[in-house]
Amino acid sequence: MMQSNSMPRLVKLGLLGAAALGVVAGALSSQLVxxxxxxxxxxxxxxxxxxxxGNAEVLAFAPQSLQVHRGDMVTWVNNGFHNIHFETEPLPLVVMADANGQQVPAMNPGIVFPSIDSGSVYSGGDVNSGLPLPGVSPIFSLQIDLEPGTYSYMCDIHPGMAGVITVVTDDVTIPSPFETSLQGAGEFGATLGAAFEANAAIEAQTFTDEAIHSGQINMGSADTGRATLNQFYPFxxxxxxxxxxxxxxPEGSxxxxxxxxxxxxxxxxxxxxxxGQPPVMAVGPTLAPLTNSGDAIAPGQAFSSGLIFPGQSFSMTFSEPGVYPFTCNIHPGMNGxxxxxxAA
Ligand SMILES: [Cu+2]
Structure with missing residues (x-):
């Protein structure tokens, strides 16, 4: 300790000043850190x-894996029929629901309706953005208020469409939003590039004379990673x-x-x-089946298989000569x- 009263006044002031500056500098540097x-x-x-x-669609989140700091905002831009659900197992899309005493097939309310508002603080647990139905914004944001760790989310509509957010401590430097968006674009590009290459091989197999006379049609591509080529093979x-x-x-779809x-x-x-409750979102005419597999179709008769999931098949018999166009209701441009x- 200095005996300040023994020091000349100027020196004393100077020392105090230096000490004060030191405090300020220290405060500034800790502030900067x-x-x-x-x-x-x-x-x-x-x-x-x-x-x-080419009617190609990527069913993935990009970037698939994102690092953030606590307090950062994450915005999902929805370019399809997807939800963002912090869960690991997808819910069934269609359930039977009670609509005023009548049982109807309906979209699962656990998927359709948001359990958290866009823009909210997310502090963990099972939250769902809801589906981008008409009138719902395709933009969904959450402010991440989570302990460091890894958090998984997915789309209930498309099994396998999943993403990871890793919250790191503030001292860890992470890629910028610009860098992560570029990375995401690269992921989509690589996925599509591989799918287009696979498509050439699929077409070579399915547009042969034999395949066209086989009465067998594949709905969409298979084994093209997180990309789907939404066309009929052959059309x-x-x-x-x-x-x-x-x-x-196909199974690999x-x-x-x-x-x-x-x-x-x-x-x-x-x-x-x-x-007294949210509306029952009954399956609409775009998705509802009109005909059963095995039905005979007459010229001009309307038909619809309803949703056919990977691994499932649907058949129709055509007893009258003619030209019968068909389409996939959920993929405009997917026609045949x-x-x-x-008969001979
Ligand atoms: Cu389709």
Whole structure:
């Protein structure tokens, strides 16, 4: 300790000044360190799916894995029929629901309706964005208020479409929002590139004369990673009157499809008002089956398989010669034709 009263006044003032400056400098540097660590919250963007040329769609989140600091904002941009659900097992999409005493097939309310508002603080647990039905914003944001750790989320509609958010401590430097968005774009690009290459091989196999006369049609691509090529392979088939055609959504597919005519677009759900509770989101005419597998289809007759999931098949018999167009109600541009020749 200095005996300050023994020092000349000027020296004493100078020492005090230096000490004061030291305190200020110390405070400033600790302030700077704090600012560097708890930097302004950043907003990161995750793309939820993407559509591309050739009726191709990516069913993935990009970047698939994202690092954030506590307090950062994460914004998902929904480019398809997806939800963001902090859970690990998808819920069934269609359930039986009681609509004013009547049991109807309906979209699972646990998927359809949000359990948290966009823009909210997320501090853990099972939360769901809800589905981007008409009138719902495709943008969904959460402010991440979580302990360091790894948090998984997924889309209930597309099993395997999942992402991870890793919260790291403030002293860990993480890629910027710009860098993570570039990474995400690269992930989508690589997925689509591989799928387009696979498509060339699938087409070579399915557009042969033999395949076109087989009465077998694949719905969408299989084994093309997180990309789906939403077309029929082959998109024309030639049979004789009285024969049948079988549409198969292959095992390695990641997307449901249907086969229908005429097209019914954009009516996925038919809300039914129920007193005192949210409406029952009954399966709408776009998705509902009109015909059973094995049915005989007459010229001009409307038909729809309803949703056909990977691994499932649907058949129809055509007894009259003619040209029968068909489509997939949920993928405009996914079209085909059955050409029925007179029986020999
Ligand atoms: Cu489809």
């Amino acid at each position: 704090t600012l560097a660590q708890d930097a302004e919250p950043q907003t990161f963007t995750i793309m939820a799916g993407a559509s591309s040329a 024309a088939t030639v049979i004789k009157a009285g024969e049948s055609v079988t549409w198969t959504n 990641i997307e449901p499809h249907l086969v229908a005519w005429p097209p019914v677009r954009g009516q996925d759900v038919t809300p039914i008002e129920v007193a 034709t059955v050409i029925v020749e007179p």
